[in-house]
Amino acid sequence: MTMTTTTVTPTTTTPASSSTAGPAGPPRRTSRRRLSGVALAAPFALLLLGTVLVPLGYALFLSLFTDRLSGLGFDGYRQVFTGLGNYTSVLADPAFRESVAHAALYALVHIPVMLAGALVLALLLDSAAVRLRQMWSLAVFLPHAVPGVIAGLIWGYLYSPGIGPLNDILPFDPLGDNGVLPSIVNMATWQWMGYNMIIFYAALQTVPREVLEAARADGAGALRTALSIKVPMIRPTVFVALVFTTIGSLQLFTEPLVLRTFTGTVTSTWTPSLYIYEAAFISNDYGRAAAASILLAVASALLSALVMRLSARRSR
Template identity: 40%
Template sequence: MTTATSRQATASTRAPAGRTQSRRTPAHLRRARTAALFLAPFLLLFVAMYAAPICYTVYQSLFRMHRDGLGLSAPTQVFAGLSNYGTALADPAFRGSLLRVLLIGIVQVPVMLGLALGLALLLDARTTLFKRFFRLAFFLPYALPGVIGAIMWSYLVAPGLSPITAAAHHLGLHLDLTSNAMLAPTIGNMLTWGWTGYNMLIIYSALQAIPAELSEAATMDGCSAWGIAWRIKIPLVRPALVLTTVFSIIGTAQLYNEPAILHNVAPNLSSTYTPIYAAYDAVDANNFNAAATESVILALLAFVLSFGFLKLVQRRGAAL
C-alpha cells in the first residue's frame, strides 16, 4: 500500500511538470481547491461524529456534578481535575471489569487466531477437498449479526433450554454454562465462534497471495508440508497476523454485546462485567462523568496494548 501511494504521488506531481511555468500554478491551486471540495463532506462529518465526541468525552471526564446538601436546586457542573480518574481506578468493580477483559483477551485472542491460522493453512493446502464449502461454513457466523449470534448462544447455554446441558446430563454430567465460573469461558466461546471465520478469511487471502512457485521450489528441495507452512507461509502472512491481532485486541476491549445479552439468561452476570458495560450502566444512572472517565481509561488501555503490540512485533521483525 505504502509503495503504491508514494508511486502515485510522484506520478501525479510529475504530470503537470511538462507544462509551462505560468499555467502550472493556477492548475495546482485549482486542484487543491477541488480536493478540499471533495474532502469537505467527509471531513465535516468526521469532525462532528469522531473528533467532537472524543474531545467531549475527555472534557466530561474532568468535571463532576455538584449537588447541594438538600438537593433542592439543580446540580451544577464543577471542575474536578483528575479526581474522577482516581475514583474510577479505586472502584473495585471497575478494576475487576478491566482485569476480566484482560484475562478473556489473553486466553481467547491467541486461541481464536491460532484456530484461524490453522484452518487457513489447511484450506490453502493444495490437496484439500471441498475448499469452497469449508470456507463458507467457517465464515457463516460472521454473516449473522453479533447480537443475533449472542441471543442464539444465550439460549444454547441457558439452564433449562440448553441442548448442551441436556446432552451432558444424559451422560451423567452436571454442567451449568452460566455459573459464575463458566461465564468467562462461555463468553470466550461466543467470541471465538463469531470471529474465527472472519480472521481466517483475512489470513487465507494473504496466503493466496503467496506465489505458488515458492512452495513448489521448497517441495522440490525436499521440504515437508509442515516445513513449508512454518518456514515460508507463516512468515509471509505476518502482516495479516499482526492486523488481526490488533483488531482482536480492540474488539475485546469493547466487549459489550455478549455479556449484556447473556445477562438476560444469567442474572448472576453483573452489570459491571466489562468496562463498556460498566460505562453504559453509568449512563443509565445519569452519571455521565463516570461513564466518560471509564471510556477514556478503556480507550487509553486499548491504545497502549495495541500500540505496544505493534512496537513489539516491529522490534522482533527487525531482529529477525
C-alpha cells in the same frame, strides 16, 4: 581627413511571454496537485472529525464535570467542575478494577484461540487437501453474519440447564462462576473466527506461487511450507488482525450483556463497557462514564501502539 565608421550589431529581442511561460508551468501543476489532494482527503478528514475527534473531545469535556445537588436540593442538579476527580473515582472503584481484570483474562484466552484457529483454517483452505473450499469457507464465515444479540440468545439457551444440551455435556457449569468466562470466549470465537479466516485466506492468495513451487522442489512438505513460508509472508496481516482483536476484547459488551438474562454471575459491571453503560444509562453519572470511556480509549491506544511496535520490530 579621418573617417570613422560605426558598426551596428543587430540585437534580437525575446518576447516576454516566452521567457515567463517556462517557469509558470510547474507551479500551476503543483497547485493543482495540492488541490486534488485536499479534495480527496477532505471527506475522510470530515468523517474523522465528526465520528472520532468531536465525540472524543466531548467525552473529555464531560469527564471533567459532575452533577451535584445545589443547596438543599430544591434547585435540582447543577454541573460542577471536578478536574480529575472522576478519573480518581473510577480508578479507585473496585468494580472497575474487577471489570478490567475480566477483560484482560478474556483477552488472554480469546485472542490466541481465535487467531490460531482462524490461521489453521485458512491454511487448510489454501492447501490442496481440502475440497469444496467455497462451501467450507461459507460455512465457517456464516456465524459472523448472525447478529451478536441473536447469537448470544442462541448460546444462552444452549447453556441453560434443563433447556440446552450443553449444560449436561460439559464437565462444568457454563453459567457458573468458573464457567461463564469460557462460555463467553466460546461465543466470541464462534462468531469472529470465520471473519479472520477470510482475511488470512485472502492474504495467503498473495503469496507468490513461484516460492511455493521452489519449496516443493527442495523437498519441503505441506507443514514445513506453511510454517516456514506462508505464515512469515502474511505476518503483517496477522499483526493487523491482532490489533483489532485486542481492541475488540477491551470493548467486550454484547455477549455478557445477553448472558445477564440467563445467569446472575455476570453483573452489570462485569466488563469495562458494561461499567460505562451502567454509569451512563442506569446511574445517570455521565462524568464517571466519560472518564471510564477515556481511560478505556487510552488503554486501547497504548496496547495498539505496543502491538504495532512489536510487529515492526519482528518484521525487521
